[in-house]
Amino acid sequence: MDRRQFLRLGGFLTVSVAATGLAACGGGGNDPPPDPAGDSGNPENFNFVHGVASGDPRPDSVIVWTRVEGTNGKRPVVVRLQVATQDDFAPPTLLVNQPLMARPEWDYTLRNKVTGLSAGTRYYYRFLLGNRASATGRTRTAATAGTALSQLRFAFVSCQDWNANHWAGMEELAQQDLDFIVHVGDYIYEAVPGGSRTGLVEDRHAPLTLPSGTALPDGSVYATTLDDYRYLYRSYRADARLQALHASAPMIAIWDDHEFSDNCWQDRQTYDSDDDLTPRTARRRAANQAWFEFMPADVSFDADNPSFQNIQIYRAFTFGNLATLVMTDERLYRADHIIPEQSTGRAVGSVFLVEADTLAAAEAAKIANAGGVLTPVSMLGDVQRAWWQDRMGGGNTTWKLWGNQLSMLRMEVDITEALSKLIARALVLVNGTLAPVESAMATALASDLAVAKAAGTYVGLGYAALRNVLVSVGIDAAGFDATIKPFIEARLPSVTLLGKFILNADQWDGFNAERKNLMAFLKSNSIRNVVALSGDIHAFFAGQVMDDFDAPSPAPVMVDLVTAGLSSNTLLSSFRAVVDNDQAFAALRDLIYSNVGGTLINTFDSTLRTFNPWLRHVDTNAEGYALVTLTPDKLNCTFHTMQRVSGGTAPSVATGGTQALQVTSNTADVSVL
Template sequence: MRLPDSVSRRGLMLALGAGGVAVGSGRQALADPVFAEYPFQLGIAAGDPAPDGFVIWTRLAPRPLEIGHGMPSAPVPVRWEIATDRGFSNVAQRGEVIARPELGHAVHVEVTGLEPGRDYFYRFIAGAERTPSGRAKTAPTAGAAVARARFGVLGCQAYEQGFYTAHRKAAGEDLDFVYCYGDYIYEGRGNRTYTGSGGTVENPRQHLGGEIYSLDDYRRRYAQYKLDADLQASHAATAWYVTWDDHEVANNWVSDLDDGVPPEVFLLRRQAAAQAFYEHMPLRRSAFPRGSEMQLYRHAAWGDLLDLNFLDTRSHRSDQPCDDAWATTCAGVSAANAQVLGQAQEAWLYRNLDQSRAHWKVLAQQIMVMDLDRKEGPEPGYNLDSWAGYSIPRQRLLDRLRERRIGNTVVLTGDEHQNYAGELYRDSRNPEGAPIASEFVATSISSSGDGQDQRAEGRRYLADNPFLKFNNAQRGYVVCDVTPERWQTEFKVLDKVSERGGTLSTRAKFAVASGDARVVPA
């Protein structure tokens, strides 16, 4: 029989291998598939650790960059195993899950029934193929005394602008978990060059295709990123808590708004982006997309040491004021009805903060809370895509922390492609008393290229904003080392990402003592 050109021999072999066979109950049992190419090319991941388990993820994609990803339009069984040792001599749990074509043959297994506060190892099997093992640590028992936590903060990984050396280095850090603040992918078309503050440079690699809009587009872009071996190593090393920022959808989007696009049209793009994000992240079922909406803000605890509030500063925010111009201000910055979190998320956060008995309260989010004056000269100017562009919600948050005496609050942020450390005041132009909270901003994995130790604007920011204690413009990630008495943030940077093999070093360490929000060199 001659096959149509659109049907490959590989696809036929897989379709036949994964076909259903009738069983007595009238349902169909799925036979093990036969793959002509390795189906786990996009790696594995774990996420959202809890005291009794975590999510484990993979996606079947023998041809990851093709429409259809080399899979038939049929469900496929995937087996999984959890062990207490990397060699899987002591398997604690095993099971089977169905990889469905509607979800790009991605699988999410919410593992429960594990012991708190210990390492586990996981892997997947489909047919005769098996993944390498990944490691994930369960959270300590809720409220249990925890002497120390060590975790990473990272994000902003524009594929075109640099290699993922930082991910390879982070994989060797022996972290309890990672917080990824977003910009996991970038939506733009392939570009040969990148123009930034350092001029125009040649990109070391390039996106496939044009700007992405459809579900197939987003799936292909995620596949291109996830084929990177360094990123796969970072995922396999520890469980991640993931949120998104703007580039998972479109640059600087908020709510149902994207410049020059009718809201009803933009929501179609958001819907495709939300599905692809879920398909490629180790998220719980609670985050399953409902149209264009995802429930991404959520809470986690690390014993009595950390209360982690993961925020979504895109989905429920009002439009940026002043036409989202750079380093300026206008009356819209003080709009009384402006929102960053939206009413529901803000109320949820305040309840968590009021009820918290943890040593440290963490706001893990995307956009800077420090209201840096970024304009040269006597008149202030802000980044209007940060909390500084929304003075009323910002003041409301800081007033809540101060009036309710919610101490030991640390904000973890990304998006800026630079490292920052500083202190939070209600009005940084007129600071009163002690700082209310501390903020650490992690630089990018690769976005903006090699960078430099400090830009001229960074030196100006330090001079013009006394609450800002540190700035650096290299690539890398952050490691937080936390005890009940002290929070330490270590800024780890690379000398280059334009080539493989960059050298990692510690650029600076800053600390916050329990009961004192001042940020000091460690």
């Protein structure tokens, strides 16, 4: 290999060009010296403790990664990369045999782009410290654009919290023969619990202690410095199951919020209501650099750029004529939440359980004040939105896949209607003679509660509509006031919780105008077979994305498949904690769960399905991953639900159940099989 076959880019990403006829030892005699002084850096003092990884497969290239750990006085150390078409790395199959330098300023990580590869081909790679080899990784290049492909097999995953459940699902995934793995974010969690960890966590994940960190009122500590973020990546990558997953197939990764800060936007954190008034540029830059160092991604990073936007990670991939994969960044360029936390004093009402009408009015006002542009209400930002449209409109493939951290699906609940039905049902259970008017009672009570909502108080509410219904079954005014009224009022929440509420305004429901803009682009350009691969919300969802969810007759444009967290506290558990621990929300408990004879009944799923008819599948009490088989005619997806850890030990068989789904070509719908 001569100097034309080896390039050094930007201080950290190196490039090797595959060549045939290499010897097993040495690079052919013309290798450039890895260091001007010829210092090998005492490789005998280093070891491979974080495995290997590959990512971002193109038809002629792939990124390979490793990290070495040891001591040599903070000098660079020589590490040799080998890439071959067979896993024995015998000379006839050896294509790259290149010395590289692992440097302390990049935490002894190595990122090398191997070019000159053949399209649609399996390769093997490893790294050497002297004669000691790392684990061998498998990778595969993409098919050339336009090449007829009959099938792709891949997984998509999200939310792998060190401090929740277990990582046995990674072992299962590593056994699959996949073309690639899509990671849609929350690869690490920036905050570690203080004291004892809540929930069930496997024992092999010992508590983590950040080198520096900043404490929060609940005792948890969040990563603040580059050393903190590096520590988290090192800790996660030390797990043999994550190493096996990376070694099994190339990963195409994007970040979400926890790679920097929970529910973040740009360089702002949101741990308390006025946190995001202060830029956290140094912290954001530290998070950017650590992600860049540890992820095998073919992206640009400029350490000399003082901005927090010193990295670009949105990018696109093509797999023959079958699929375009567009990966977007929904954190670095997004505007603040439409209703800022400081205006409500907490996340509820701003990020979670946001009144739909209030949210829509606030968004419309921001757009109007900006002269009609989407900039102040955008998740993607203007430049990335234009790029997204270009990639979606220009990809000449059957399917358009969107690596999209946050769900596009509308998730709302009409609390007035839901509570009215619950109270009507409860009245029937205590007085069976009311059964014939149960539906009429629910409708009438919803009408009465709407009056209270408009007035902003229950004081003076006469329940006129409900009284009229109950007169027909012999309940007069005195009987109503003595029994019915106290029964109802004991079950009502604050009047501020009446109405339609958006479940999570941190996802696309909180950026509805831009969502409508994107759907209008797809619809007006007749772009079909668009499927989002989403995560973040710690639950499985599948459904249709409408052109305008608020229209009288919305039309489906694309499909969103949402994977649960691979290991994370479930969406159901999060909402259970709210209704159990905050008296203001106790009246909503039956919308989330019920307890029958000591058995927890998940009612959250049915609540969401009732008010969101575009949802085809909902499982809010799951952890797991998604496997996809893609053909020209169909996308088949299987959600794998993890069994729970028991006694601190992960189950021997990780998957406890599956749900098969199917999207048929040229239909913006998903079927539950």
